[in-house]
Amino acid sequence: MERMKALALLATVGPMDGSVDGSEPGETALGAVKAGDLAAFELLMRQYERLVLVTALRLLGTLEDAQDASQEVFLRLYRNLNKVGASGNLAGWLYRVTVNVCHDANRKRRGAAPVEDAGELPAPTADPQRAAIATERRRALEMSLRMLSEKERAVLVLRDLEGLSTEEVARALGTTEATVRSQVSKARVKVRDFLERYFRRRT
Amino acid sequence: MNCRDWEERVALHAGGDLPPAEAAEVERHLRECGGCQVLASGLRESLALLREAHDEPLAAAHFSAVRARVVAELEQERRRGAFWARRWAWSFGLAAAVVASLVMLALRPGRTPERPAPVVAANHPLVIADPEEPPAVPPPHRRVARRVVRPVVPDAPNPEPLIVKLQTDDPNVVIYWIADRKRGE
Numbered sequence: 001m002e003r004m005k006a007l008a009l010l011a012t013v014g015p016m017d018g019s020v021d022g023s024e025p026g027e028t029a030l031g032a033v034k035a036g037d038l039a040a041f042e043l044l045m046r047q048y049e050r051l052v053l054v055t056a057l058r059l060l061g062t063l064e065d066a067q068d069a070s071q072e073v074f075l076r077l078y079r080n081l082n083k084v085g086a087s088g089n090l091a092g093w094l095y096r097v098t099v100n101v102c103h104d105a106n107r108k109r110r111g112a113a114p115v116e117d118a119g120e121l122p123a124p125t126a127d128p129q130r131a132a133i134a135t136e137r138r139r140a141l142e143m144s145l146r147m148l149s150e151k152e153r154a155v156l157v158l159r160d161l162e163g164l165s166t167e168e169v170a171r172a173l174g175t176t177e178a179t180v181r182s183q184v185s186k187a188r189v190k191v192r193d194f195l196e197r198y199f200r201r202r203t
Numbered sequence: 204m205n206c207r208d209w210e211e212r213v214a215l216h217a218g219g220d221l222p223p224a225e226a227a228e229v230e231r232h233l234r235e236c237g238g239c240q241v242l243a244s245g246l247r248e249s250l251a252l253l254r255e256a257h258d259e260p261l262a263a264a265h266f267s268a269v270r271a272r273v274v275a276e277l278e279q280e281r282r283r284g285a286f287w288a289r290r291w292a293w294s295f296g297l298a299a300a301v302v303a304s305l306v307m308l309a310l311r312p313g314r315t316p317e318r319p320a321p322v323v324a325a326n327h328p329l330v331i332a333d334p335e336e337p338p339a340v341p342p343p344h345r346r347v348a349r350r351v352v353r354p355v356v357p358d359a360p361n362p363e364p365l366i367v368k369l370q371t372d373d374p375n376v377v378i379y380w381i382a383d384r385k386r387g388e
Contacts, residue, residue, distance in 0.1 A: 038274055049266045058257055067269050074273045141256045160250055161257050185214035192249040
């Protein structure tokens with residue numbers, strides 16, 4: 001729990017980067033949102049939007065899908081505020097719902113054309129050659145995540161990219177710590193094997 | 204024990220997931236096993252690459268776009284809710300008014316169809332039955348005489364039979380009780 005708060009606080013750079021405050025919302029703030037105050041809900045979204053959108057982007061691979069998933073997560077949050085408020089762990093609830101919504105989105109698009117978009121983030125360099133290398137590397141990394149099973153990807157994203165503890169990951173995914181450990185170790189080995197093969201082929 | 208058995212523990216160690224005792228055991232093995240050293244460094248490298256690639260911040264516009272979409276959706280839901288609430292209120296009011304009107308119509312006095320008044324027997328020629336016969340006894344059901352309306356006494360000089368009109372519950376049924384009259388009565 002403390003770690004989740006710390007992570008959310010780390011993400012707090014300012015109101016424009018996707019988070020305002022990483023601490024759990026107070027009763028007053030939640031009360032205002034429950035009373036139907038949309039401005040208060042918008043503040044709550046600012047507090048957790050980085051957590052939701054970035055996790056969704058890591059799980060889905062494209063910004064458009066991640067934004068759709070984030071929208072769905074926040075709508076579910078608004079409609080389930082009473083349940084969420086009672087649990088007292090909003091970040092954990094949001095991680096769980098984000099993973100579920102992304103699973104649903106993956107299932108829906110399984111029949112559709114494969115996603116070729118390797119992320120929306122531009123390489124932060126002016127050198128075209130370095131930019132090309134960075135783009136290539138990003139593409140490989142996205143592909144390595146995509147070839148994992150949904151559960152392995154969720155565990156890897158929450159444990160290694162979001163930095164949750166094994167216990168928090170297990171709670172968010174509704175599984176045991178032993179399963180999380182088993183899945184995360186398999187996922188790490190698969191990613192490493194994929195990247196090694198990919199870059200060896202390129203060089 | 205071959206290196207395949209170490210794979211899971213080496214992968215967990217690369218992510219810092221092992222308790223100190225197990226971590227020390229893995230490190231001991233790594234010092235002795237070249238294959239596992241390659242695996243461990245590859246794991247650490249790929250994890251570092253993944254973290255680095257996902258560390259880049261997203262543009263603020265991507266977050267605000269999501270926020271705007273959520274708020275727009277909630278406002279639309281609210282408008283839809285208000286519209287349906289108004290519509291339900293109107294429908295309920297209308298239904299209540301219709302029901303109230305029907306109840307008032309049903310309960311309005313004088314709305315029940317009036318029964319025709321019984322025809323007064325005196326205005327009609329009487330068919331006199333055999334005076335020897337006993338008067339007809341009204342059946343117990345709905346023919347029970349409740350009250351005597353009035354005796355019709357003919358004013359003829361000769362004694363006429365006494366005719367008593369008995370009103371029943373049914374306005375269409377009138378019982379005439381006819382009795383012989385002694386002279387001088």
